[in-house]
Amino acid sequence: MSLQNPLKDLTRRSQKRKLKTAAKQRFNGTCAYCGSVPRFLTLDHVVARSKGGFDVRSNLVAVCRRCNKSKGSRLLWEWWQASPWWDEERAHQLASSVLICKIKGTQ
Numbered sequence: 001m002s003l004q005n006p007l008k009d010l011t012r013r014s015q016k017r018k019l020k021t022a023a024k025q026r027f028n029g030t031c032a033y034c035g036s037v038p039r040f041l042t043l044d045h046v047v048a049r050s051k052g053g054f055d056v057r058s059n060l061v062a063v064c065r066r067c068n069k070s071k072g073s074r075l076l077w078e079w080w081q082a083s084p085w086w087d088e089e090r091a092h093q094l095a096s097s098v099l100i101c102k103i104k105g106t107q
């Protein structure tokens with residue numbers, strides 16, 4: 001947090017909150033990856049920030065902590081299709097709102 005420009009920090013924080021709310025609503029409060037209804041949803045970067053992913057709506061999904069932790073910075077489809085929570089229908093739903101990634105094999 002910078003002391004020079006607290007207003008900017010505030011704006012960024014409220015933007016993040018808006019992103020989070022929108023991400024949660026997209027899947028009705030369920031985890032976008034496994035479909036569970038966790039007590040807390042966390043924001044996951046579909047493309048990890050360490051891999052160049054941005055803080056934008058199309059790159060953020062609300063997921064449970066288990067999925068977030070399990071996925072880490074791996075590529076979403078790689079991780080998801082190998083996980084026990086793979087769900088094609090949800091994947092299509094997600095793919096329609098997340099622009100950056102493509103489902104493996106649908107290219």
Ligand SMILES: [Zn+2]
Binds near residue numbers: 036065066068
């Ligand atoms: Zn989950």
